[in-house]
Amino acid sequence: MAITYLLINCKEKSEKMLLAELESIPQIKSILQVIGPYDIVVKIQLDDEEEYKGLNELVWRIKKMSNVRGTMTLLTKNVENTIVN
Numbered sequence: 001m002a003i004t005y006l007l008i009n010c011k012e013k014s015e016k017m018l019l020a021e022l023e024s025i026p027q028i029k030s031i032l033q034v035i036g037p038y039d040i041v042v043k044i045q046l047d048d049e050e051e052y053k054g055l056n057e058l059v060w061r062i063k064k065m066s067n068v069r070g071t072m073t074l075l076t077k078n079v080e081n082t083i084v085n
Contacts, residue, residue: 006044009068
């Protein structure tokens, strides 16, 4: 399993429309509205290698959405026994 976070900067006053579009994508496991340089943080969970191969296509699909101004993709490392304090 791989987790990817996509930080999205959207066009002004378009968050609600974009949230509705993002909710229709099954690989997206959570969507957060945030304050700062980005407006939305999306958690993408890929359960197998085949889905992971389609990550680039999925990210481009989101980038092409009409209300997306820009994105940043964060790929997580698979680290076993990670302790978070």
